[in-house]
Amino acid sequence: MDSMSEQARSQLMGKIRGKDTKPELFVRQLLHAAGYRYRLHGRIPRGTLEKLNRQYPEVRLRGGKLPGSPDIVFPARHQAVFINGCFWHRHDCPAGQRAPATNAQFWADKRNRTHERDRQAIETLRDLGWETIVVWECELRDPKATLETLAHFLGPPARDKDIDGM
Template sequence: MVDSLTKAQRHRVMSRIRSKDTKPEMLVRRLLFAEGYRYRLHASDLPGTPDLVFRGRRQAIFVNGCFWHSHNCPNGTHKPATNADFWEAKRTRTVERDSQALAGLAGRGWTTFTVWECELRDLAAVAAALHNFLGPPGSGRQQLSRSSTR
């Protein structure tokens, strides 16, 4: 199958694909913030640059697109017909990089959770799974002791 776009048009389309602040990531962020969770974004000092980081809990969340990270759903198992070797190599490298990042975080004592794009069709189930992973909001914060001096 021949690509229906010119090389310049394809470049323009592909350059608009973001790695941060994607629609799935924004859905998860809004959901967690509304539940009372507070987090940091895209911690570049951690392996894999997790999308959401809870430092006090030592927990990280990745929000992955099914196609790009080769999830086992219909979107993730789709194989492009055009330039198939390129896409297979690119997606294989992504999966390898993901597993290295998860291993690196585990080696540092972090626990991780991955939210897949296809799972966001059922936000209630995602919310329950995230709450189960994170525990109650605010529980990861270190409590400051207040001492009174008179």
């Protein structure tokens, strides 16, 4: 039996932000301290956007952002990082497998839609020639391992002028 009232749960869920979350800020701090420079929330430079639009006219890039609005973008490298909460994105860790007992079907449907949207965004990015990596909230308990994983994915930090893909 769930001890939280529907109103209390609604208030709690309403406080959850879509961007600039604590896990995102933590990963950004790790990367910046290691010398990486990046763009946020799927934004890419106009030149890169125009090039993608010419190469892939069938893909709609809304608002100058990549599909799925990756949390961190490295335009020159054609690499994107998604930082996902285990619960919302159905990670296979214990936190991701736990679901609310109240209104169970609603939450199952909502989480399934998020999972499918994530899958489609990553597939579209791959089709556009971009590499992606997902960093899970539970992995952030080990900052050293997280940074090692990201550094392996990204390669060495680039010069500042490489941020915009120029």
